[in-house]
Structures are given as C-alpha cells and as structure tokens.
Amino acid sequence: MVNSGRFSGMQGLFRAVLLCLLVAMPASVSAEGPKRGAVTNLPLPRFVSLKSDKANVRRGPSLSHRIDWVFVRRGYPLEVIAEYGHWRRVRDVEGATGWLHYSLISGVRTALVTAENVDLFSRPDPASRLNAQAEKNVILRLLECNVSWCKVTADGQKGWVLKDGLWGVRPDEVLE
Template identity: 50%
Template structure:
C-alpha cells in the first residue's frame, strides 16, 4: 500500500503542475476564428443602434469609457466573450460592446475628401457622385481594387484604398 501512495502523489503533482502551466495559456484553437461565433477575427460589422456604450470589459459591471453615437458606423470586431464583442473604430478607439448593438450589415467610412463615385469600377468611368470625407456608406460588393457603395440615394463604385471598413484583399459578391 505504501508503494502506491508515492506514485499517486507523483501523479497528483504532475497533474497540478500541468494545470498551473497551462492556466495562463488559452486553449489552442484557430486564432482566426471567434470562440463564440466561429466567425473570422478580425471582421467588420456596423452599429445597429443610434447609441452604444463602450465598456472596459465584457460585462455590465465594467465601467463605460464612452458612447458610440453614430448608427451604421463601421467597426472591427477583434475579440469575443459570451454576448460581448471587443470592437474598434477607424482610429483604433474601442472597447467591449454588447452584441445586440451590432449588425452584420457592412458599411464603410469614406477617408478621402470629395471621393469620386463612378458608374463602373474603372478610373475613366463617368462620375455619378462625390462623397465627402467621413460619410458612412453601405457596402454592396468589392473587387480587389473597387467597392460598390451607396449613401443617401447615390450609388456607384469607389476605389477601395479610400474606404475604411473593408480589407485590402477582401472580395465581396
């Protein structure tokens, strides 16, 4: 009986050590996927609500750092925890927002003053409108260099490099 106790203790110590070593390391998973939704991370969404509290952590007990006040504003989700999503805006400012305040509808932020919006995805296509810097536009589709966007009844193709809310290599149909 005494021979078994030391081996049991060795096993218990080995297990406890393994638990302590792995406690600080998150489980190995596909780091490109959210642990809650299994959707890609990072990814773009938009604000569904007119206002959304941005918290320091993923719960109602965490302090509100600020409030997003622009419906349809594009945001980038960088992490997930339960019903909470860590988001950031174009300037990198962000925090934790409840998922109910977010929408999967894709929007973009115009990053160029008087951005030419064209009838087709070509630099010599006729201009259908000009969008001011800071306009939030709905995103319809994208090629490697152009995106079809619309805002306030105007629509057309804009060069992707002047839009925030879509990745450079992203293609949307």
C-alpha cells in the first residue's frame, strides 16, 4: 500500500487531531511541558527586567563578542529566549535579540506601555475610579496580573491596567 499522505480511518483521525494540537501549541510548550533553560531550569521564554542603567548587548555569549547596542533604561522589560553559561539571549519589544550577562538582568517584572496611553483604574474594572494615565514607553512595575488586567505601579501611582496595552506579560499569564 502506498501512503498518499492523506489520513484514513481512526488512525488517520487520531493523527490529524494530534497534528492540530501540536500546531496550535505555543512554542514555549512541548508535549512534555514548558521548555526549560538548560542552565537555570526556569521556563523559556520568560520575562525579566534590566537591572542596570547601562547594559551592553552582545552578538554572542561572551565578552569577546561584538557589542551590537546598549540598553540604557533600568527596569526595561526583556524576554529571555535562550541560556548559555552565564549569558542570556534576550528579545526586546521590537523583536531585536542579543546576549546579556546574567548579572545585568533581574527577576523583577516590569512592562512597557505600547499603547499611546493606558488608564490606571482603582480596580480591574473600567467603570472604577481612574487613578492615573501612563503614556507610551513608560515602564510600569507589575504587582499582580489576572487573565485580562495587571496591577501596576510607577512614580508613586498604583492602579489596574488592561494587558493589551503592555509588553512584558503574556496575554494568558497570571501573576500573584
């Protein structure tokens, strides 16, 4: 019998369903569970923040690699996408990637405002009192998040903001 590449019968149906599930699965999740870093055993990808006011982003994971650019904002959110020894490959909001020494990043969670303005409400409800507004490119510290909202703080202001105006937290991520 020649395999035409098409699925047939119950076995074919099972394969089709399995293929659909694998295609729909997020890249950070495999059939065995979330992908983990070989060095830290922490989830990959994961969000972190910049610990320093100045951090050289290198082309590769060592001091001998060329510096491609420099981050200059403490608290800037980054996404760790790979690990190699004391180095972490990170991605920024624009999708640019490079390598940072692990001592330059922190587990403190922050998010960057990507919308023109976001409203900070007293509760996770748009009908609640408006506490403040944050403009595009403001860095907010994440305190907690539910499926749709995050409680944040910046410059002494606290409030709840909708996730869809932020970069640095996944749409379905819950932080406690």
